[in-house]
Amino acid sequence: MKIVYIEHNGKEHVVDATVGKSVMQTALDHAVPGILGDCGGACSCGTCHCYVDAAWESRLPPKTEDEELMLEGTLHTEANSRLSCQIQVTPEIDGLMMRLPSSQVL
């Protein structure tokens, strides 16, 4: 099981993921720079923001209302923005590619 994170400067991190953890926590466990996850996955901070690679957009579970509302106030969002704490690692997302914003906080 792998997840790929691409920093804003293009640096790629391919990390091992464990089923049951979130995509945010997986990044933190591997010290991927650029994801903060301040609220620990409670969908309350918007510092785990990522852009989902086009090939993956339709293959992820849809956003909940909470995630939509949180994203509305988050910085630098695009149509393919997601909060990575709201995406759980499952066998179906093996190989998921996430791009990181220039900053989570400004």
Place this chain on the structure above:
Amino acid sequence: MNTKISWDPYRPDLAHNPYPTYKRLREESPLYYNQEYDFYALSRYADVEHGLRDRENMSSAYGDILEFVKAKSRMPDAVFIHQDPPVHSAYRSLMQRIITPKRMLGVEQEIRKLCARSLDPLIGADRFDFITNLGAEMPMRAISMLLGIPEEDQVAIRESVDSRMRTEAGKPIDLSKQQDLQTEALGSFEEYIKWREKNPSDDMMTELLQADFNDPKGGKRKLTRDEIVAIVNVVAGAGNETTNRLIGWMGKTLAEHPDQRRQIAENPGALVAPAIEELLRFEPPGPFMARYVTNDIEYYGQKIPAGSALLLLVSSANRDETRFVKGDSFDIHREVRPHMTFGNGIHVCIGAPLARLEGRVAMEELLKRFPEWEVDYDNAVLSSTSTVRGWDSLPVWVGSKPKNATVSAPKAAAPEAAPTGPVALEGKWNVVVKGPTGPQPAVLVLEKNGDSFGGAQTGDGATSQIIDFKYDGKNISWANQITKPMKLKVEFKGEISGNTISGKAKAGFMGSYPFTATKA
């Protein structure tokens, strides 16, 4: 190991450099128990993070301040920092829509103007104070601005306050100074809310008034005025003191790292933001948070029984060497990794985007005007309580330093003098109320009129006559009317011992808080 590690969070001599003690705690006693005050403490990064995220075993129902958790203090529901889900979630999700990162970034220009307003008058002076001249002014004004008290409207509010004051106090009140205006503007909170109801705008207050609230008890409704006052109090209380401290640490830390300060000044676009993150990691304004433990849990083979108070040492976690290489050095170039300064989990600071913005803009505006300064430690005062650690005063030299001025080691706020014989009541007393969001200082001046006493109390820039004074040789009580952050009667009841009065201050519906008063 020769001596067993002990850590007393109240020891004033530790305030200056608590970090070696934290390091020993992490190494020798990662789960620490303090017998004297009966609390547990976790100091390693992983444990602090785990604790803050542990909804099953950790409760905020009695707040996040050690004394409050031990006293099992309860607060009205809308004081959401002091609640667990589902009550916490209901208010938090409403606030989350109002205090968004987007909205905070949107006020950058206004924050910049506020910094300029504090800093411009200092240009040309030889010295200024990071706290008095910037930290105590800008964050407070920023909150007022976000709440929608714009300059031009302040006149309207001021007039309404003015007339009310005149009828209440029987004499006009000098509102000429901006600070007083702010105080009064917040003081007339009820009036302001009423006025804002009729004059909606695009500020936070209007949103609070109009927002649909999903009551955890069922149904959708608007917030009541009491709830709005409590929420605003939490936001202002959690945001002012902490950001003020951040600015103080900025002054001290950059002065001690002149090379990095020069680099930042030369390349602010790239370096201010990482410098703020590093500053937040290095000197957290709130060094620890408390929780009430709801179930028996175990760390390192040792039990923490249900009902215990547990301290999560953020400022220790932030220097954990297993996570931050050379954690004890200040390095704006270090790899960005999350720190714990804004907490973690469901209560994580909702104002973090604003705090980061204020920090960043303040650093930029400061370095533009004053690329170098030197701290006057002889006149600087540091204080450390169970809620915040930082400078009460941080004077610096920016111009030519007079030859006879000496710069010596930092000194801590004077520890409270040991109780001696009874003291005369008349005179000046330094009062500190341990409020829900940090210590609130005030000065009480008592005068003897024949057999009775009267006097006045000053806090937060406002003075009022005290009322209901009673003293029987041991028990002492009085009350005063405060106007900030809202209009309230505060009743002080305590016992006098030597030169110290300690007891409880009851602040209307906000609850009772411990206070001490020391004869100055």
